[in-house]
Amino acid sequence: MSFTYVIAWLTPLLLGSGIVALLTGRPRTFAEYAATLGCGFVLGMLLCGLAMAPLGRLEVDRIVPMVAAILIPVGLGAWAWVLLRAAPNVATPPQRTHLHPLLWALLALLALHAWLMFDEILLRPMYPWDAWAAWLLKPKAWMLGGHVDRFVGFDEWLADASGKLRTAQTWSYPETLGRVAIWFSSAWGEWNAGVVGAIWFALWLALLAGCYGQLRTLRLQRDRALVATYALGSLPLINVHVALAGYADLWIATLLAFACLAWMRALETGERGHAALAVLFALMLPLVKLEGSIWLVILGGAMIYARMPPRFRRIALALAPLVGGGVVVAYLLRFPLVAPALDRIGLTADTEVLMTHAPAVIGAAAEGLFAQYNWHLFWFAVALTLALRFGELRASPALRVLGLFLLLGCGFLFALFVLTPAGKWAESYTAVNRLSLQIVPAMLAFAALLWREPSVAVVATPAPRMAEAAPTGP
Amino acid sequence: MIRRHLSSPFLLDSRVAAPSGGAQASDGAANIRRPALSHRARAFALLLLLVGLWTGLLGWVAEVPLGAAFQPAERMRFVGSDFHVVMGAGIENDKRLGINAVGAAHMALQSIALARPIDAAAYPVLRYRWQDFPRTLELSFVFRRADQPDDVHTVTLPPAAAHPGYFDLSDVADWHGRITEIGFAEFPTAQLVPADIAFRPFSLVEAELWTPSWRGSLGALGTDWSAYRPWALMSVSALGPDAPWPHKPTPVLLLAIGLTASLVIASLVLARGARWLGIALCLALAGGWLALDLRWLGEFTDRHLLTRELYAGKSWRERATIEPDTALVAGAARVRELLARAPAGTHVIVAAAAVYDVLRLSYHLLPANVAPMGVLSPSNANGKPMQPALLVVYADPDWTFDAARKALSYAKSEYAAELVYDEGDLRIFSIRGAAP
Numbered sequence: 001m002s003f004t005y006v007i008a009w010l011t012p013l014l015l016g017s018g019i020v021a022l023l024t025g026r027p028r029t030f031a032e033y034a035a036t037l038g039c040g041f042v043l044g045m046l047l048c049g050l051a052m053a054p055l056g057r058l059e060v061d062r063i064v065p066m067v068a069a070i071l072i073p074v075g076l077g078a079w080a081w082v083l084l085r086a087a088p089n090v091a092t093p094p095q096r097t098h099l100h101p102l103l104w105a106l107l108a109l110l111a112l113h114a115w116l117m118f119d120e121i122l123l124r125p126m127y128p129w130d131a132w133a134a135w136l137l138k139p140k141a142w143m144l145g146g147h148v149d150r151f152v153g154f155d156e157w158l159a160d161a162s163g164k165l166r167t168a169q170t171w172s173y174p175e176t177l178g179r180v181a182i183w184f185s186s187a188w189g190e191w192n193a194g195v196v197g198a199i200w201f202a203l204w205l206a207l208l209a210g211c212y213g214q215l216r217t218l219r220l221q222r223d224r225a226l227v228a229t230y231a232l233g234s235l236p237l238i239n240v241h242v243a244l245a246g247y248a249d250l251w252i253a254t255l256l257a258f259a260c261l262a263w264m265r266a267l268e269t270g271e272r273g274h275a276a277l278a279v280l281f282a283l284m285l286p287l288v289k290l291e292g293s294i295w296l297v298i299l300g301g302a303m304i305y306a307r308m309p310p311r312f313r314r315i316a317l318a319l320a321p322l323v324g325g326g327v328v329v330a331y332l333l334r335f336p337l338v339a340p341a342l343d344r345i346g347l348t349a350d351t352e353v354l355m356t357h358a359p360a361v362i363g364a365a366a367e368g369l370f371a372q373y374n375w376h377l378f379w380f381a382v383a384l385t386l387a388l389r390f391g392e393l394r395a396s397p398a399l400r401v402l403g404l405f406l407l408l409g410c411g412f413l414f415a416l417f418v419l420t421p422a423g424k425w426a427e428s429y430t431a432v433n434r435l436s437l438q439i440v441p442a443m444l445a446f447a448a449l450l451w452r453e454p455s456v457a458v459v460a461t462p463a464p465r466m467a468e469a470a471p472t473g474p
Numbered sequence: 475m476i477r478r479h480l481s482s483p484f485l486l487d488s489r490v491a492a493p494s495g496g497a498q499a500s501d502g503a504a505n506i507r508r509p510a511l512s513h514r515a516r517a518f519a520l521l522l523l524l525v526g527l528w529t530g531l532l533g534w535v536a537e538v539p540l541g542a543a544f545q546p547a548e549r550m551r552f553v554g555s556d557f558h559v560v561m562g563a564g565i566e567n568d569k570r571l572g573i574n575a576v577g578a579a580h581m582a583l584q585s586i587a588l589a590r591p592i593d594a595a596a597y598p599v600l601r602y603r604w605q606d607f608p609r610t611l612e613l614s615f616v617f618r619r620a621d622q623p624d625d626v627h628t629v630t631l632p633p634a635a636a637h638p639g640y641f642d643l644s645d646v647a648d649w650h651g652r653i654t655e656i657g658f659a660e661f662p663t664a665q666l667v668p669a670d671i672a673f674r675p676f677s678l679v680e681a682e683l684w685t686p687s688w689r690g691s692l693g694a695l696g697t698d699w700s701a702y703r704p705w706a707l708m709s710v711s712a713l714g715p716d717a718p719w720p721h722k723p724t725p726v727l728l729l730a731i732g733l734t735a736s737l738v739i740a741s742l743v744l745a746r747g748a749r750w751l752g753i754a755l756c757l758a759l760a761g762g763w764l765a766l767d768l769r770w771l772g773e774f775t776d777r778h779l780l781t782r783e784l785y786a787g788k789s790w791r792e793r794a795t796i797e798p799d800t801a802l803v804a805g806a807a808r809v810r811e812l813l814a815r816a817p818a819g820t821h822v823i824v825a826a827a828a829v830y831d832v833l834r835l836s837y838h839l840l841p842a843n844v845a846p847m848g849v850l851s852p853s854n855a856n857g858k859p860m861q862p863a864l865l866v867v868y869a870d871p872d873w874t875f876d877a878a879r880k881a882l883s884y885a886k887s888e889y890a891a892e893l894v895y896d897e898g899d900l901r902i903f904s905i906r907g908a909a910p
Binding site: 109112113116119120123124125127128129130132133137140141143144145146154155157158159160161162163164166167168169190192193194231234236237239240241243244247368370371372373374375376377380381384388429430431432433434 | 705707708709710711712713714715723724726727729730752755756759762763766767770771773774775777778781782784785786790793794796797817818819820821830833834836837840841843844845846848849858859860861863
């Protein structure tokens with residue numbers, strides 16, 4: 001392990017955590033450190049990848065030395081600002097209580113999951129289809145070729161006489177993950193599937209740390225936050241996406257979860273820094289995977305809705321079904337602009353085809369969620385939580401808008417599979433669970449937050465409206 | 475110190491239940507009703523109901539035929555040495571058949587012609603036992619029917635570990651009519667294990683065909699739930715369908731339905747309130763989750779053991795050469811030898827009949843400047859400028875070359891080309907460029 005490789009790990013941690021601390025304040029408790037480092041590391045990794053983009057056809061050997069030389073001072077500066085500007089620690093030291101033996105057992109199980117994933121990553125050459133065919137094809141080409149060459153469309157490549165342009169079936173996919181992979185790979189000095197896969201293991205750890213820390217700072221009791229973290233870390237399909245590293249879905253899932261949790265903190269504390277962090281994570285979504293744009297639109301819409309005054313919100317609620325219905329009618333009547341635009345995402349107006357396939361698609365989706373080995377009893381747990389804690393949901397304006405976002409997200413997935421040819425991927429199980437995965441950590445965080453003990457304010461007063469209860473800025 | 479751990483960390487707070495007044499009212503009502511039926515009678519009734527429920531559920535998920543006895547009425551037994559080796563090499567060892575080599579295409583096959591054909595519907599359960607069956611191989615059951623004597627039907631079986639495995643043949647559409655021959659085939663697990671290093675010696679101990687029974691159906695269910703499931707390309711998309719044999723309903727469904735129904739019945743019979751039911755459902759869900767997680771950890775460990783068997787103790791450079799698609803890796807090496815004499819950045823276009831081969835070969839050829847055959851589609855290539863390129867055609871007879879005309883044809887397109895290399899499945903052509 002070289003010094004450059006150590007720097008490659010330290011840079012995103014320092015940069016990302018520095019930015020998170022700058023936005024959300026100096027961490028003081030274990031939970032705050034977990035949130036800052038977990039969220040920060042993911043943010044830092046993506047920023048390191050993005051920082052390479054403007055540098056053109058860079059030699060791979062120069063990536064980390066060049067980029068880290070800029071980003072490390074930025075990270076140090078952010079931390080220095082945070083530490084120098086932070087108010088003296090006036091918080092009472094947390095009361096130390098021992099963990100229940102059952103919780104130790106859960107942590108031991110989590111460690112076993114971690115070991116299996118890590119060893120699998122280190123040993124196995126790149127295995128899953130999209131890893132070598134799409135997401136990690138570019139960094140391997142860059143690493144073995146020695147330069148970060150530009151990937152272009154087929155026409156441009158065929159005509160290129162320089163030999164410096166490359167192409168691939170997936171040439172137009174976002175390159176951020178590929179750049180993250182080349183970041184670590186170039187620091188290692190050679191193409192090594194274990195080195196690249198380790199990024200996904202770090203992502204898993206960061207997801208767990210970030211979720212635990214954010215849930216705790218959102219007032220979820222420690223033991224319950226640990227149970228939620230264990231539940232998240234034990235989900236089989238998430239384990240598989242780590243062990244057989246190389247897919248982008250877990251990155252989308254992590255960004256969505258972190259955006260939602262930061263947004264929750266913004267809604268409940270009214271601090272702008274958390275809102276800015278939520279927006280930052282949301283903006284990363286389209287840079288990772290194409291459907292990230294749709295998640296950004298849905299999340300952005302929910303965020304805007306949450307900031308609206310009650311009067312506008314009523315108007316928005318009244319208009320939403322009209323707009324939605326209008327789009328459907330315009331599409332069915334083959335209205336100019338609307339119909340071609342929806343055709344492009346594969347929507348079909350052939351109701352006969354839809355009706356023929358819909359039952360099979362819905363059946364396959366339900367089987368993936370409720371009857372296969374992918375999610376243990378997660379979706380049953382969500383249903384049970386909603387049934388038992390509906391009062392908490394009604395009492396929390398912030399959770400209501402988060403729930404609205406998740407509902408819209410589920411609606412998007414439903415529409416994607418039932419109304420477009422993507423239904424065939426649901427019927428063959430090839431996409432339905434991977435797309436569900438993208439929303440699972442956010443959904444788990446939402447369900448976990450419904451198990452919070454009621455705060456004094458909430459108990460003492462009747463459920464206030466969102467704008468009154470959770471201002472999003474001073 | 476001890477008292478601190480007496481309460482569960484997962485204990486629900488007081489707001490779990492329905493409004494407390496309602497809960498108290500229902501508890502009160504229960505207290506009033508209680509004398510009508512003694513506590514012991516309620517418990518006994520509950521026990522009967524739960525036994526009935528779980529028996530019914532197990533029968534449903536195991537797909538036990540209606541009216542089946544617990545034990546099979548008939549068992550047709552074959553010891554390993556009854557089978558003869560069709561492909562590969564084997565030796566009788568006591569009553570076992572030891573397989574110590576594979577045949578063509580890295581495959582081994584053992585079969586037995588039945589003395590008299592049997593009715594498939596009468597024997598829907600296969601029981602099989604092996605010794606030292608390797609994780610590197612995929613196991614199949616093969617059979618021949620009297621109505622199609624020239625066809626061999628194949629179905630993948632859950633790999634057998636040290637214990638006997640059971641398989642429900644009624645899940646196989648082709649298992650009907652009169653069966654004249656049965657057997658087993660073994661070959662390297664596709665797209666996971668390199669064919670040339672997959673084989674390890676193993677022995678066929680015995681195989682049995684059973685008439686319908688609870689024991690056979692439950693055995694098939696247990697084998698489906700617990701058998702080793704190798705990694706598959708499908709694993710990142712769905713766990714369960716990634717196993718290559720017909721599936722039974724999962725324990726996820728059984729636990730969800732069984733636990734919920736059990737607790738609802740218990741709350742009704744024992745006259746418990748909504749609060750009790752809520753707490754019980756949460757605890758049952760936690761227990762069910764843990765049970766499923768332990769099952770998953772076992773399955774994950776099984777999958778990981780193969781990874782360790784293939785790759786542990788080797789350097790990265792050694793591990794990188796152990797790829798499941800040995801033939802494609804060899805093909806890529808041949809192309810690379812040719813490319814070593816070509817200018818840097820030479821365009822290489824990869825064509826094959828299977829999409830997997832196109833993408834995989836492109837990946838193995840890196841850092842060559844590769845592109846998939848899609849670049850040559852009429853919408854891209856026709857009438858547009860194109861630099862000279864090497865076209866690598868792998869196992870695709872649809873590309874035809876007319877040596878006299880030096881013309882390479884595919885679909886409705888034709889390219890001016892020269893044949894550079896031709897051996898086995900691999901052909902390499904040099905395509906001339908085209909001006910705009």
